[in-house]
Amino acid sequence: MKSCYARALLGSSLLIVAACASGPPLYKDEGPGAGQPGTGPETFKVLTYNAWHGLDTGEFWVTASETPEESKARLQFQVAQIAAAQPDVVLLQEVNPLPARAEQYVQALADRGLQYDEVHQVDACGIRLRGETALIPGLNNGLAILARRTLQLRKLTGLKLSGDLGRCDSASGVQLEELRYAVIGDVTIPETGEHYLVASTHLHSGIEAGAPFLATLERAHQAGYLLRYPEFRWEVEQDRLRRIGELDRLTRTLPAFRRQGAYVGFAAGGDFNFESDFPEYEEAVLLRLEDAHTLGHRDRELHTADPERNAWIVLGEESTFPAPLQSLFKELPPDLAARAHEVYGAEIRRPRRIDYLWMESFFPGYCVRQDLFGTELDHKGRPASDHYGVLTTFTRPNSPCADALPTKYELH
Amino acid sequence: MMSSLGPTSLEGPLHHPLWTFYSAYLCRHRTLLLIVACSVVCLWPSFCRANNLAELEEIVDESRLTFARFTGHPSMSWFKDHARNARVVFIAPRVAKGSYFFGGTWGTGVLLVRDSSTGRWSEPAFYRLVGASFGLQIGALHSEIIALATDDDAAAEMQDGTFTLGVGGQLGVARTGGGIGGSLDITSGTRYLTVSTSTGFFAGVAAGATVVLVRDSANELYYGQPVELSDLSAGLVRQWYSQRLIRTVAAATAEEGASQP
Numbered sequence: 001m002k003s004c005y006a007r008a009l010l011g012s013s014l015l016i017v018a019a020c021a022s023g024p025p026l027y028k029d030e031g032p033g034a035g036q037p038g039t040g041p042e043t044f045k046v047l048t049y050n051a052w053h054g055l056d057t058g059e060f061w062v063t064a065s066e067t068p069e070e071s072k073a074r075l076q077f078q079v080a081q082i083a084a085a086q087p088d089v090v091l092l093q094e095v096n097p098l099p100a101r102a103e104q105y106v107q108a109l110a111d112r113g114l115q116y117d118e119v120h121q122v123d124a125c126g127i128r129l130r131g132e133t134a135l136i137p138g139l140n141n142g143l144a145i146l147a148r149r150t151l152q153l154r155k156l157t158g159l160k161l162s163g164d165l166g167r168c169d170s171a172s173g174v175q176l177e178e179l180r181y182a183v184i185g186d187v188t189i190p191e192t193g194e195h196y197l198v199a200s201t202h203l204h205s206g207i208e209a210g211a212p213f214l215a216t217l218e219r220a221h222q223a224g225y226l227l228r229y230p231e232f233r234w235e236v237e238q239d240r241l242r243r244i245g246e247l248d249r250l251t252r253t254l255p256a257f258r259r260q261g262a263y264v265g266f267a268a269g270g271d272f273n274f275e276s277d278f279p280e281y282e283e284a285v286l287l288r289l290e291d292a293h294t295l296g297h298r299d300r301e302l303h304t305a306d307p308e309r310n311a312w313i314v315l316g317e318e319s320t321f322p323a324p325l326q327s328l329f330k331e332l333p334p335d336l337a338a339r340a341h342e343v344y345g346a347e348i349r350r351p352r353r354i355d356y357l358w359m360e361s362f363f364p365g366y367c368v369r370q371d372l373f374g375t376e377l378d379h380k381g382r383p384a385s386d387h388y389g390v391l392t393t394f395t396r397p398n399s400p401c402a403d404a405l406p407t408k409y410e411l412h
Numbered sequence: 413m414m415s416s417l418g419p420t421s422l423e424g425p426l427h428h429p430l431w432t433f434y435s436a437y438l439c440r441h442r443t444l445l446l447i448v449a450c451s452v453v454c455l456w457p458s459f460c461r462a463n464n465l466a467e468l469e470e471i472v473d474e475s476r477l478t479f480a481r482f483t484g485h486p487s488m489s490w491f492k493d494h495a496r497n498a499r500v501v502f503i504a505p506r507v508a509k510g511s512y513f514f515g516g517t518w519g520t521g522v523l524l525v526r527d528s529s530t531g532r533w534s535e536p537a538f539y540r541l542v543g544a545s546f547g548l549q550i551g552a553l554h555s556e557i558i559a560l561a562t563d564d565d566a567a568a569e570m571q572d573g574t575f576t577l578g579v580g581g582q583l584g585v586a587r588t589g590g591g592i593g594g595s596l597d598i599t600s601g602t603r604y605l606t607v608s609t610s611t612g613f614f615a616g617v618a619a620g621a622t623v624v625l626v627r628d629s630a631n632e633l634y635y636g637q638p639v640e641l642s643d644l645s646a647g648l649v650r651q652w653y654s655q656r657l658i659r660t661v662a663a664a665t666a667e668e669g670a671s672q673p
Binding site: 230231233234237238241244245248249252253255256259283286287288 | 465466469470474477480481484485652655656
C-alpha cells in the first residue's frame, strides 16, 4: 500500500505539473549592453529562402525529381550563393530530407570557412517509424534556421500551425493530412547581449486563384454556367481561412514568447503563399506586423516566384492546372472555357511576391534593404530553387539610410 | 525547537488523516480518477490556463474563423440571412463533450452585441460553457457553436451574464465528420438560433442542459481592467486585437450592398 501512496503522490504531482505547465523556460536577459541599440552590430542580414525539396508531389505519392548527384550539386550551388551573401540568419523552407540536409548546409558552409548552427522542424514526413524506416523513405521535408555560431542559436519550439491528424518529429512521425509548422529559435546578439526571436515557416498553398480569375468565373456563373462555382469559391476561401489561421497562430505565439522573456523583437520569414493584395496580407498588417519590404523599398516589388525568369517553375508542377479547376472548366462551353484557361494561365504565369520577412521591433531604428537572392543560374540556365530568396539587410544608421545600402544585390 | 524541525515535521503531513484518506481513495479509485483527470485536462483547454492572454487571443481568432466558415459556407446562406438581423452573437469555437451515461460539456466562447442605433458590434466578452447530461450515451465530440439572438428578449437574456443555451434531449448515432448543420432551438421561452458542427463520435439518448457563464477574470485580463458587459456594449473599452473579429462579424451581418459600419 505504501508504494501505492508514493505512486499516488507522484501521479498527482505529475498531473498537476503537466496540466499547469506554461511553456518552455525562457531566457532572462541580463547581458552587458542589453537595451542599448547604439552598440549593436554594424549590419545584420536575414535571408529567407524556399530551397525547394526536389520532389514530385502526386495526389497519393511523392517521388524524387532529381538524382542524388543533381541534388548535391544544387545544394552546393545554393551554399555558394549563401556564402557570398554572408547572412547572419538563414530561414529555410523545403529542406529535404531533414535532418541530413540541414547538416549538409552547415558542413558545406564550414568548408567555406563559415561557422553556422542549425535548428529544424519537419513538416512533411508521411509515416516514418524511425530513421530510414518510412513509408516514403525520401520524404522528411521541412523548415530550418541557420545562424552564425556566434549568435548561439537555440530552438524554442516547433509550432504546429495547422493540421489535426499527425505530428512530425526529426526521426519519426505520422502524417495523415497536410501539416504546417513554424520553427522558432532564439539568437543572441554578441555585441549587446540582446535576444531576438527568429522563425521560419511555410504556409498552406491550396488553389491558386486571384481576383481576375475569380471575376471571370463569377461572370460565367451569373450567366447561368458553372453551377458549382459557389462550392469552388468556398474551397478557395477555405484555403485563405487556413492561411489566416496559421498566420494568427504564429503571430500570437511570438508576442507570447516576448511577454515571457526578454526579447527585443522578432522576425518571421518564409514562404507565405499569399500576395500583397490578398486578405492574408491585410491580416498580417492588422496583426501589427511590419513587412520588411515596405520599410526598405516602398515602391518596388521583389518577385520571389517568377515563372518568366525561373526555369524550375516552368518545368514543374505549377504549370499544370489543378484537378478541381479541370473539372470546373468541363462545365463551360468551349469559348468560355478557353477564356477561363487564358485568364488562369496569365495569372499563374504572373510574377509574384510570396516570400516575406515580417517583423516586430526587429533591430529598431536600423536602415532596411531587401534584395532578391539566388538569381544566378547554373550551367543549364537554371537557378538553385523554384523560388528566389529575400535577403534583408539591417544597417546601423550612422549615416542616412540611402547611403548605407549595399550595392552588390541589385533589384530586378 | 529541534524536535519541531526533526523527522516528525517532515513525515507529519504524509501521516495526516486527510492525506491517508486521500491517498487511499486515490489508490482505490485510481483508474476512474485517472480517466476523469485526463478527461478534464484533455477536453477542457482552459483548465489551469484560463488566465493566459495568448489563449484569450486564440479564442478571439478561432471565433472569427468559426463565424467566417459558418456565414461563408454556400449551404448556409439562410443562416447568414438570420445573422443580418441578429442583436447578439455568441460564438463558441471550442466545445468538448465526453459522455458515458453521465455526460459533461465544456467550452469557451465570446459574445458580441450590436448597438441598435449605430449598428456597430461591441468588443467581445468571454464566456464559459458548461453542461451536464444523463442517459444511455457514449461518445466524445468536439463542436463549434454559434447562437444568435434575433429578438429583444433573447438579446436581453444573453446579455445578463448567464444564459441557458440548450435544455432537452439528444438522440444520435455515429455523428462524425466536419459538415455544418443547423437547428432552430426554442430555449427557456426565448428564441435563439443555434448552429453547430461536430467531429467525433456519439451514440445514445440523453437529456441535459448547457449553461453559458461570463468569465470576469478573462475579460479583466484581456482588457487590462475590470469590465462590465455594459461597458463593452457601450464601447467604453477597446482592445486592438479584437478588431479583425469585429470586422468579420460586421461584414457578414451587414445588409447586402450596405457600407460597413
